[in-house]
Amino acid sequence: MKLGIARERREGERRVAATPETVQQLIGLGLEVLVESRAGTASGHGDDAYVLAGARVVRELEPGSLDILAHVRPLEPATAAALRRGAVTVGLASPSSELATVQALAAAGVTSFALELVPRISRAQSMDALSSQALVAGYRCVLEAAMRLPRFFPLFMTAAGTIPPARVLVLGVGVAGLQAIGTAKRLGARVSANDIRPASADEVASMGGTFIRLDLETAEASGGYARELSADRGALQRRLLAPHVAQTDVLITTAAVPGRRAPLLVSKEMVQGMRPGSVVVDLAAESGGNVEGSVPGQDIEVDTADGQGTVTLVGMKDAASAMPADASRLYAKNVANLLALMVRDGTLAVDFGDEVVAGTCLTHDGEVRHAPTAEALAVSGGPASRDATPGGAAPGGATKRESENKGVV
Known part of the structure; x- marks a missing residue:
């Protein structure tokens, strides 16, 4: 044959x-x-x-x-x-x-x-294949962020002073998210993560990250998949995430619901609330985007709310093919x-x-x-x-x- x-x-x-x-x-x-x-x-x-x-x-x-x-x-x-x-x-x-x-x-x-x-x-x-290619994509997201962030990922203690580690937040803790957490940790960053499935807390801890718990309903479908939140619950999720996003140097979003448009996790206002020079990488850009305004294959500079700089919004495209x-x-x-x-x-x-x-x-x-x-x-x-x-x-x-x-x- x-x-x-x-x-x-x-x-x-x-x-x-x-x-x-x-x-x-x-x-x-x-x-x-x-x-x-x-x-x-x-x-x-x-x-x-x-x-x-x-x-x-x-x-x-x-x-x-x-x-x-x-x-x-x-x-x-x-x-x-x-x-x-x-x-x-x-x-x-x-x-x-x-x-x-x-x-x-x-x-x-x-x-x-x-x-x-x-x-x-x-x-x-x-x-x-979804899991094998998500592993590659999650790893790649962190590298893309590290290349664009205008500072180190790891802690450095030097004669000229101490440089604190970068803060990385990962939203969506599937295969790609877990790989992103592990890769960011290996680069020396301080990593936190969130997912609407409670079982993810142990997985995040196993990779060395800190799980962010939100006062939000459980959203786990059969087999451990995430399920879509209602519109009002989605808005509440964004409000609860906003202060965590604002304190982050690098935000990586990997959330997806199989067969549906990617959930919107981060609004434009949340991106604008980040510090100048911060980087956002949206792995879900090709399936609608977790971050408002992301475009597959493009870097977009978003002005911060205080007008003192910009945040780089990276829409991933063909991540595994990279x-x-x-x-x-x-x-x-x-x-x-x-x-x-x-x-x-x-x-x-x-x-x-x-x-x-x-x-x-x-x-x-x-x-x-x-x-x-x-x-x-x-x-x-x-x-x-x-x-x-x-x-x-x-x-x-x-x-x-x-x-x-x-x-x-």
């Missing part, structure tokens, strides 16, 4: 769905691996490295000739339509925002697996580990009785199996699945991660 590794074409995307290391793993499954020329160049893997690993490098993939297509970013509708009926795709699909592609996959009879839908259970952790070598190393393993569940002796054996396989499946045999996406397509006039189950899982299947690694990413 032919497995194709696509060269990503979306602007800013530098990751690849397979590395030479995972090519060997995939060949070990009995697959013939075709790698599109220069697919791994941006992540440090040249064509020769793939050839040495046993892959065949081709100038351009022909979607219609492939049994399996692995990718990073969501496919274009035209690519989905060009796949043969019964082909399998594995990659990020962004189903809530890429309905045209989902419709094309269903219409073409493609069995697609969206890595965003990997059930959050212990057995599936090695396939969880570190393509290790991001690809992790992502490629996620892809290979998922395929290992579905390939036996070089033959596809898709078992929908497996909760991981069933939960990750987006489309199959002309139908949309992920219930929220099927409902969205039905509203927009597209096809909906009669067999779709909530969260995309098989009946009785888990769709969230167990207690470890709880939270938003």
Whole structure:
């Protein structure tokens, strides 16, 4: 069976769905691996490295000739339509925002697996691309902040005087937030954090941070996810956070609610209340933004309320792609580990009785199996699945991660 590794074409995307290391793993499954020329160049893997690993490098993939297509970013509708009926795709699909592609996959009879839908259970952790890429993004956020902050992160005691450590506040304690806390601590900053899920307090403490407790209702959904606050509760949250934000040198926001617009945690007035020279990094800028006024891929200078300086507001874009070598190393393993569940002796054996396989499946045999996406397509006039189950899982299947690694990413 032919497995194709696509060269990503979306602007800013530098990751690849397979590395030479995972090519060997995939060949070990009995697959013939075709790698599109220069697919791994941006992540440090040249064509020769793939050839040495046993892959065949081709100038351009022909979607219609492939049994399996692995990718990073969501496919274009035209690519989905060009796949043969019964082909399998594995990659990020962004189903809530890429309905045209989902419709094309269903219409073409493609069995697609969206890595965003990997059930959050212990057995599936090695396939969880959201968590692996959030780790990279959380780390990157701190580096971006450190490069822009006009002062040191760590404490310095010198003959010329003592320089106190920078104060870093992280809002949203999922995988990305925890990585941001750990990275800021390693750089020597004094770190505090907040999340609307009470279980996050122990996680923050385990990373060396201080948890900020607000007099706010618990907002934890099933599986440890955060859920959206009502409008009035959201406003109360911002009021309670305002004094903490004002005392911060670096603010990093990572909060997200799966399948929805990112919650607004920080208003423009809160940013203006920070000290001149402070830095705000909004990891959620691409999904609507946790910080009012953030723009993906742009630095914006916001005047402080006292008119004595500015605060730098950084809207993150393609955060994981900014570190393509290790991001690809992790992502490629996620892809290979998922395929290992579905390939036996070089033959596809898709078992929908497996909760991981069933939960990750987006489309199959002309139908949309992920219930929220099927409902969205039905509203927009597209096809909906009669067999779709909530969260995309098989009946009785888990769709969230167990207690470890709880939270938003």
